[in-house]
Amino acid sequence: MKTKENPYKGALSTMRRAFLTVGLFSAAINILMLTGPLYMLQVYDRVLSSGSVATLQGLFVIVVILYAFLGIYEFLRARLLSRASYRLDQQVGADAFGFWLRSGFVENREHYNPVQDLAVVRSFLASPAILGLFDLPWIPIFLAVVFIIHPWLGWLTVAGAVVVIIAAVVNRYASRDPIKQGGVSEGVERSFVERARRNAEPILALGMLNKVTDRWSALHQTSLGHNQGGGDRSEVVAAFSKSFRLLLQSALLTVGAFLALRQEISPGMIIATSIVAGRALAPVDQVIGHWRSIGRAGDAHRRLKEAMDHIPDSEAGFDLPDPKGHLVVQNVTKLTPRNSLVSDRPRILERISFELQPGDGLGVVGSSAAGKSSLARILVGLWQPDQGEVRLDGATLNQWHNDDLGRHIGYLPQKVEMLPGTIAENIARFDPKARDEDVIEAAQIAGVHDMILKMPQGYATYVGTTDQPLSGGQTQRLGLARALYGQPRLLVLDEPNSNLDAKGDEALASAVMGMRKKGCTVLVMAHRPSVIQAVNKILILHEGKVGRFGMKEDVLQHAAPPQRPAAVASPSSVFEE
Template structure:
């Protein structure tokens, strides 16, 4: 964050320079009034008045030009910060669910809050604040009592600014957290609309929404009440102070210690001296939001540093080795996979079976590098997965997750993994390998058929088969399929079996996680999981026969009726 902001150092220097010139030009109004009352009116000189008007108009024009330029510079600073950080922000969005326990992290809204504040009038108050002593010094130059009056007003307004920060900080932070919770509830309702309506859950979720909304609005109201109340108080005090300076100036004129021009000039100067403090109070809520967003982003970027460039390794062609693998979900301490070890050679296909919650899907995520092992390693040709960059490793891995995740775009883009340089031949080859080519060309737009958000334009079976083609695109060495036949009919299952045999025939490795035995038709090895541990591993027929004998032994013998009553 600091590096991105430091790249705008020259822009900030320009803003500071413009602020200095603007604050000097702000004296135009006061000096104009001083000259009119003390020079033009006593002399009744129209040419002097015209000259002053022309000079003041030119200075006001320069001031307007400088303020426009300063505002545009700040907008461009905010946009530059957003643009420079956007790749890391997107990386955060992708990596957070895989590296840490879900939190209130909201990197998109945080960077928008920072950019919006930088593009607002808030920073101008910060750049104008150092000029407050300059205006107070001029007030003292007019007369000590005028300076003292302005200084007392400045101290009161600064105290109001500090009080605004102290009293609104927790409310603004709580409102941000409740706002994030409301967004999650809204997203839950959108994603699960069918279930909510069909099973009558929407009213109950609505109750949660109302509770969260009430808390959110209450915190927002408290924050707005504090900042708005102190802002209104500050504006009234500033007007009272200007009136007080007028009264003090009138008293000094009566005593013969000041001129009539000083009365008006000092009033204008006092208002200008306190304007940055008043503007700071008005923008304090935005400043606090931006400050909290900045700290959250800084912490997230620190916790998830960018991956260093890694040496390009040769494509794996020989083996997959799993060494005493231990896996836990991101942010959790309880492991879901423990002490799993096996080796697969090129051409092997492994079926992983076991009851629900036995750690099969967790192991699959570790095998493709989505979850990092707590202990042990997953190796391709002897190199652990963390020796590859994500982009390089992805070329050698095909993954079909249990919950099919297609991305909005065309079928061709999804199969090609959104590779802009993908050839039509490679896309069609992957579709044919998955046995889905005929289905795709039968659609109205063929390979250009839009997927829709989360694949809504395709049936569940079609989504799964397109996702299988995506997993096979580019002939990856390791293909991991998690419940690949959960939504398939008999034709789809036959295509799945051919796809697995095709990977084996070209020297790849396939791992199939399945509940239905039909998915194991093309595998030659089986791994049995239970309670996160490896129970058996070996040739399919041997392992399945042992599992069958174990299940038969676990079934109790039927009770026999006693004879003779």
């Protein structure tokens, strides 16, 4: 599948202007930070010696104006970064969410969670942690000011800066692995929590709560252990850096006092040196204090760049005419996902071939793990075959625009869930332009119109939450209505009657027959024989291979017991293959 240009890199390139502006504001802020030391220098060396109140008043007015600009620039810098973070989210958020939804169907992508990584990067851009990074380049300016006051003070400050920087580098390497491992552990823990909540019913009913809680506790402790390990190391360095900086200021005051006694500098320069040197090392302290969040943001940034390299191009494809439903599956082979521990990749499907005309109904039957669901995913484009191809009206599925192809496909997976929203929204696939009559038509074809009207607010009933639980049969029938919405030309139903009663079976068979009469090509993956009555062809899968394919009567005839060669097998006997 063709991928588009990395949207995350594109969004970062558009932020260069914002970063450049923030850099300019940082320059102004750091220069204005010299206001305090220079003011102290003038007060001690000029005002106190001259006793001029007018000079003191004039200097104070200048200081007020400069600090006002300092506050304005600080506000603008923070506002620019905050707006840049939100703009990044707006530009990348939709692609990140789409990638996260698709990641479960693409090899080697499940470990990515770009939605969460984007949130980490966005929070970092709007946090004080990034401000320290913008202030780091201005450390030499403050050191130069100290050197101008006196070289001894300059070299003492440089020595202190070297010690603090070495501590920061040690902190970086000492905490890098624990922070990275902590991020991985947190991802494993979140996945376990999400899956446990989705399976809360069997966990509670089977008395598994304590055991599952123990498993979560073990995962949680592992995550906390890694994060705490990195945090402990960072805290040691942060404490050392802070105490050393205070010691350095006292040392500067001591050396400054010694130089003042020798009349090499003025008393005002002692105070100014202490302030300027403290400001020179402040960005290093700030970076060390936020090192954990900086490390997490760096890892999230790296993962986002890698993940966004695989975003499929939604604009790829062509505006092809609406398909009629002619489906050709030719030599489709699908292998198990790649595994670093196992070099051999068994075949899920092997050289599957068949052809269906508009209006055909195909029943795909076989034992568990025969490959029925895998074939269904390939037919609707969720999986890509490792060999072979699937063509709809002569075009491979990747030749269509993704949204256009989805309009022509109806799909009902084995596991059906309603998203939080109204019944009408779920049936309409959350299309804001959906017409009520189209929603009702799909519900009527699926045989759920009367069932919906009996619900509290009918089609406006809010589902997908614990406040409005649905039975398995109701959810499956609403999923069928969603699959039928928009009169698709290719309808793929995976175990559509697994939760249905006799009435639901009848409605399903009627829906299949109705769609076939409209020219829709229907494929039904089934264990139960009732729905097979509504199809005209049967494909038997056995261990991922085609056992038999053909007209239903012919396949059933061949499935007859050997002792009765003239007899015609019942549909149920086919499922025992």
